[in-house]
Amino acid sequence: MSVSEAILEVDALRVHFHVPRGVVRAVDGVSLALRKGETLGLVGESGCGKSTVARAIVALVPTTSGDIRFRGESLIGLSRGRMRPLRRHLQMVFQDPYASLNPRMTIASTIAEPMRIHATVAPGDLDERVCEIMELVGLDPSMRRRYPHEFSGGQRQRIGLARALALEPDVILLDEPVSALDVSVQAQVLNLLEDLKARLGLTYLLIAHHLAVVRHMSERVAVMYLGRIVELADREPLYTEPIHPYTEALMSAIPVPDPVVEAERKRIPIEGEVPSPTATITGCPFRSRCPQAFERCEVEAPELEEHRPGHLAACHLPDAD
Ligand code: SF4
Numbered sequence: 001m002s003v004s005e006a007i008l009e010v011d012a013l014r015v016h017f018h019v020p021r022g023v024v025r026a027v028d029g030v031s032l033a034l035r036k037g038e039t040l041g042l043v044g045e046s047g048c049g050k051s052t053v054a055r056a057i058v059a060l061v062p063t064t065s066g067d068i069r070f071r072g073e074s075l076i077g078l079s080r081g082r083m084r085p086l087r088r089h090l091q092m093v094f095q096d097p098y099a100s101l102n103p104r105m106t107i108a109s110t111i112a113e114p115m116r117i118h119a120t121v122a123p124g125d126l127d128e129r130v131c132e133i134m135e136l137v138g139l140d141p142s143m144r145r146r147y148p149h150e151f152s153g154g155q156r157q158r159i160g161l162a163r164a165l166a167l168e169p170d171v172i173l174l175d176e177p178v179s180a181l182d183v184s185v186q187a188q189v190l191n192l193l194e195d196l197k198a199r200l201g202l203t204y205l206l207i208a209h210h211l212a213v214v215r216h217m218s219e220r221v222a223v224m225y226l227g228r229i230v231e232l233a234d235r236e237p238l239y240t241e242p243i244h245p246y247t248e249a250l251m252s253a254i255p256v257p258d259p260v261v262e263a264e265r266k267r268i269p270i271e272g273e274v275p276s277p278t279a280t281i282t283g284c285p286f287r288s289r290c291p292q293a294f295e296r297c298e299v300e301a302p303e304l305e306e307h308r309p310g311h312l313a314a315c316h317l318p319d320a321d
Helices: 050-057 080-087 107-118 123-136 153-165 183-200 211-217 235-240 245-252 259-264 295-299
Strands: 006-019 022-035 039-043 065-070 090-093 171-175 203-207 220-225 228-234 305-308 311-313
Touching (some): 022 039, 022 065, 039 211, 050 090, 123 153, 183 203, 203 211, 220 235
Parallel strands (some): 039 220, 090 171, 171 203
Antiparallel strands (some): 006 022, 220 228, 305 311
């Protein structure tokens, strides 16, 4: 992908944490690029490092090595003064909207705070702007003097979204945006996210473990395992013709609505344990659980390479055909 197509690029990103028993390689060489206006889904089991990628992008965790570029400009090592104007274009929405809202701040103050800090709106216009943003996310502006506990889970997620939108960002990192919500409310929030993306020309990185949600929302999808991307492709080829055995197993677990197809569907179980995050891994990180592992997998780690046009996978199998 050329730099001009990519609004956000992550290049060989590593986020390692030192713990008493060694080093946790939460993110271990992730590269991806978000094209302007797309939704890129990032999936994988809990603990695979997908949320840490997003947190590193918005500097909530320090990066160990690698680069993160917004519109071609590196965000690594910038001073606070240089970072601030760029950072406002990248916003994050968290899984638990309640935990991410200050219980002692009214909704109006919560939404206004980033605009006040970045001085993007004159103080006299703040209240009007708060009302506009509340309407944009489907909240009644007359409720703006209330506190977070007075709202439902779905409304709180709309408040989190309103706060993220306050600085008119280009990219929003959505970290499990509906998984804490009742199923009945999830569709409403997903529809709102799609509507806002179209109206405001947003670009999303959607992190979720719910594969059906990601399929519904994303143009492209990346699959993570043990801190690395193991497959990245357009949505349909990834869901219907996965290359990597891990992706194949994940996809085989998605229920099919047709009862006849569902009865005949073959599930591929993922046996075994995920290796300890502090373990030193030789060969393919998935080999201890891979039903198709062979000798080469024990000694050589597969690189993420293009196996079909636009379809990348980190697996030796396609070469073995
Ligand atoms: Fe399985 Fe080998 Fe492919 Fe790894 S490289 S996913 S162990 S076949």
